[in-house]
Amino acid sequence: MQAKAIRRAAVIGSGTMGAGIAAHLSNSGIPCLLLDIVPKALTPAEEAAGLTLSDRKVRNRLAAEAVERLKKAKPSAFYDAAFADRIQVGNTEDDWAELAHVDWIIEVVPERLEVKQDVLARIEQVWQPGTIVSTNTSGLSIRDIAASCGPDLKRHFLGTHFFNPPRYMKLLEIIPGEATDPEIIRQMADFCERKLGKGVVIAKDTPNFIANRVGVYTFQIVMEEMLAQGLKVEEVDAVTGPAIGRPKSATFRTMDMVGNDVNLHVIRNLLERIPDGPEASAVNGIGLLEQMVQNGWLGDKSGQGFYRKVGKERFSLNLKTMEYEPVESVSSESLDAAKKAQGAAGRLKALLSVDDRYSRFAWSVLKQTFVYCAEKLGEIADSVADIDSAMKWGYNWELGPFELWDAIGLVPSVEKMEAEGVRVPAWVKDWIAAGNSSFYKRESGKLFSFSGREYRELEQKPEIISLQMLKENNRLIRGNEQASLIDLGDGVACLEFHTKGNAIDAGVSEMIIAAAEEVERNYVGLVIANEGKNFCVGANIQWMLQAAAAGKWDDLHSMTRQFQSMLMRLKYLPKPVVAAPHRMTLGGGAEVCLAADRILFSPETYFGLVEVGVGLIPAGGGTKEMALRASQAAASPEDDIMPAIIRGFQTIALAKTSTSGHDVRHLGYMRPTDRVIANQDYRVYEAKRAVLEMAERGYEPPLPPRIRIAGDSGYGVLKAAIYDMGLGGYATEYDQFIASKLAWVITGGNLPAGTVVTEQYMLDLEREAFVSLLQQEKTQQRIMSILMTGRHLRN
DSSP states (O other): OOOOOOEEEEEEEHHHHHHHHHHHHHHOOOOEEEEEEOOOOOHHHHHHHTTOOSSSSTTTTHHHHHHHHHHHHSSOSSSSSSGGGGGEEEEESSGGGGGGOOEEEEEEEOOOHHHHHHHHHHHHHHHHOOOOEEEOOOSSSSHHHHHHSSSSHHHHHEEEEEEEEEOOOOOOOEEEEEEEEEEEEEEHHHHHTTTOOOOOEESSSTTTTTTTHHHHHHHHHHHHHHHHHHHHHHHHHHSSSGGOOOOOOTTHHHHHOOOOOOOOOOOHHHHHHTTTTGGGGGOHHHHHHHHHHHHHHGGGGTSSSEEEEEEEEEEEEEETEEEEEEEOOOHHHHHHHHHSSSSHHHHHHHHHHHHHHHHHHHHHHHHHHHHHHHBHHHHTTTHHHHHHHHHHHHHHOOOOOHHHHHOOOHHHHHHHHHHHHHOOHHHHHHHHHTTOOOEEEEEEEEEEEEEEEEEEOOOOOOOOHHHHHHTTTTEEEOSSSSSSEEEEETTTTEEEOOSSSOOOOHHHHHHHHHHHHHHHHHHHHHEOOOSSSSSOBBBBBBHHHHHHHOOOHHHHHHHHHHHHHHHHHHTTTOOOOOEEEOOOEEEEHHHHHTTSEEEOSSSSSEEEOOGGTTTTOSSHHHHHHHHHHHHHSSTTTTTTHHHHHHHHHHHHHHOOSSSSTTGGGGGOOOOOOOOOOOOEEEEEEEHHHHHHHHHHHHOOOOOOOEEEHHHHHHHHHHHHHHHHHHHHHHHHHHHHHHHHHHHHTTTTTTSSSSSOOOOOHHHHHHHHHHHHHHSSSSHHHHHHHHHHSSSSOOO
């Protein structure tokens, strides 16, 4: 059965989740109708304004207030503030008939079965054939919600469990009802992945589905073991964070962020539906959580939960006395070993390799989690890959439970469990007895996972290009420890960074030059992308600091000149170059992108020239690019370029960073040919397509431009503004010194306004200012502060 193409949607319920879903639909270019109930009473402000309950403004108040909250939310719910205009507010009485004119209706009303059933019955009265209807629920039965619906609506009905906040959380669990048309499930999974950028997992209609089912049990086990072993809140968080491949917020910071009332609701929902399962045996932790909620200790939203902050001092809750105590630093031999290891698998193995109280706690939690997930395979999901993906996308684990189990060694870990009296599921032992030693395997460049009692190849969509798999399949053209050049096929090469933070160092620079030479000779074009957590956090400032401390000014001049030259080489390469950044793309990483013919931004791209934060200015062409764009924006030689220069100066001087890929436009870095792709996972595929497109059209490199500068008069304007900032207390004396260097470069130095200069002239100004700042003790102090503490120093 063919569902409608989704061009317009409606969300019923404007609470936190409903409003967040509406915001993300608008982010994705889907106009959305947001409905909520009609208020039963006026607010004092409405009374003062002379409004009545019949006024449309009053009747739409709940949805309108939700949109206003979205606009003010931090982090922002919208990619671009203008996207809020795609949401139309209404109410469930006056605007119900409008549901007949949308393509997807999402019900996000309170988590009570009878309420959801009533809403669905009302939807059916106006429902049009082909319209998708879904419920956002964290665990209620999809079958029960649709129990009274007719067969046609049941075929179009499913669960769509978004995770909060919908913009930032990748996981979307799609739950078919017992009568949902399989083709509609396929269509929705494809749409939500392509258009909404989600990681979709098909879950079974079981309590709490996949991620929350595993997540709740994991929390319960952590609490039980913590109480049994007498550990403190901060000790548990030290173990259950990055040391075992989970987020820095670990267990209890995450609980406080989510809200302990929400956590308790999810747990209770699970226990009500599975009163006799293994989840019900872990009761001590639930009792504590109930007491905390009763006390109003809900977490961040109430100012205290498992943690409380008073001024700059942090306290943690002593779960024995239920009193707050100062947070103590946590260290041990096992935790130190984990910190030194690379990657989630390496950290976990290092942690467990040392026998101390923290490694024993981790093992106790993990072995129970592994066994639980193995027991639930087939009940909550059909494959280990689905469970792993749900935990990675929904709980931000670096590796899923079965991947972690593989990482520590399936066979030896099962032997250890059985020696300790743990009952390992029979299918796991049968799997090992059949000669298998892992749940995943790579073979001939393909990835297989355990599914249905055998290895099955994991589907690799053509839009998701794995650089790691390509390298394993002998597609590496050349490389070193810091970067690789990979053959993407069809004559396109990809330059990948893989340093810590993907920072640019000598090895990366070497590969940029090598990539340019190789592509010019043998390929039709170049993609610059990688699979790191961030695209690039900037240049390796530690090396710069060491060179500055040693007084190696000639080396610094040479290094900066080389960096500028290689980026100009990319800019004028006779083959198309496309950059596909994601997440943090800062400093030199941003300058690499600015040298490309086209940039394809991921939705979550935090892009900016941030060198001022460490007492420097951009010197890889970033400052030059802002001056160039101001010059190019002028329609005629008589046009005033100073407003554009001021905007560019402010963007760099304030180290502004985009809050999304779309927000890059407002900072002046995005060109008309650049765009934002919907799904970050498609970035290499889309960049390759863009390269081939340009090549097929007969690519010609850009002609070197001439830059009209603001000159000495423009410099005077900026100097006056800098002076005023100092008088107002907004800038330290050294801030003003750095800003003056930036002003000198972006206005073109001591030349008359309107003088036309070359890019090389501007690059020379950049380099001189950059190295002169490195010679300053206060810049060196600022760099040291970032390296030692991660904090910016205002000296």
